Amino acid sequence: MALFLDTGDINEIKKFINMGIIRGVTTNPTILFKSGVTGGMEGVKKTSIEIANLIAPNPLSVEITKNESPEEMVQEAIELSKWADNIVIKVPFHGPDGELENIQVIHELETKHNVRVNVTAMMSAQQCFLAAMAGATYVSLFCGRVNNMGYNSVEELKKLRKLLDEHKLNSKIICASTREVLNVVEWLGAGGHIVTVLPDLLNKMIVHPYTKETVQMFLDDAKKL
Numbered sequence: 114m115a116l117f118l119d120t121g122d123i124n125e126i127k128k129f130i131n132m133g134i135i136r137g138v139t140t141n142p143t144i145l146f147k148s149g150v151t152g153g154m155e156g157v158k159k160t161s162i163e164i165a166n167l168i169a170p171n172p173l174s175v176e177i178t179k180n181e182s183p184e185e186m187v188q189e190a191i192e193l194s195k196w197a198d199n200i201v202i203k204v205p206f207h208g209p210d211g212e213l214e215n216i217q218v219i220h221e222l223e224t225k226h227n228v229r230v231n232v233t234a235m236m237s238a239q240q241c242f243l244a245a246m247a248g249a250t251y252v253s254l255f256c257g258r259v260n261n262m263g264y265n266s267v268e269e270l271k272k273l274r275k276l277l278d279e280h281k282l283n284s285k286i287i288c289a290s291t292r293e294v295l296n297v298v299e300w301l302g303a304g305g306h307i308v309t310v311l312p313d314l315l316n317k318m319i320v321h322p323y324t325k326e327t328v329q330m331f332l333d334d335a336k337k338l
């Protein structure tokens with residue numbers, strides 16, 4: 114699995130899918146807004162279906178847009194999941210006021226409604242462990258935000274992977290909130306199954322100034338042969 118692309122930009126997705134180096138796409142309302150998606154839920158639906166078709170059978174994460182009653186959240190998640198077979202529903206681990214019903218929603222979607230869930234906005238190994246216990250297919254640790262709060266995301270990842278392995282929990286860890294190129298290899302090395310990467314960071318991972326210089330030398334010398 115290794116790399117997902119964290120964007121709603123169709124052209125960037127096409128570019129990296131054609132290279133064969135991404136295995137999924139993650140979005141959230143903020144990412145879609147920054148990618149220029151408009152038109153309310155119809156706009157979100159159109160873009161999501163386009164991305165889902167483009168990357169199938171790889172997964173596309175689409176986030177629920179409300180945090181009201183558990184019934185409404187389950188209903189919205191089911192609706193979004195019908196857009197395409199490879200859609201995974203992102204559910205925040207708890208609500209903006211610490212509402213706990215989200216965990217029940219996650220459990221119900223996975224166990225009663227056959228909806229794959231990516232539990233999002235988590236900042237600690239302990240939150241991710243509980244989301245895994247609830248049955249989530251993916252648990253997203255916002256590693257960049259963890260670092261920004263002054264904690265060490267690498268240590269959280271190591272603790273989390275150990276817990277999942279020891280307790281035979283099948284959830285896959287998505288390392289999210291990438292901030293630096295270094296994060297990718299560092300977080301995969303610490304136990305993350307997947308890192309979701311911004312297109313700009315992926316470009317920077319590919320191009321190296323010394324590779325440019327070396328290739329130019331080969332091309333120049335080829336002319337002299």
Ligand code: E4P
Nearest residue numbers: 119139141258289290291309
């Ligand atoms: C991906 O699944 C997350 O929603 C995303 O990486 C969050 O990034 P941010 O912390 O930069 O908002």
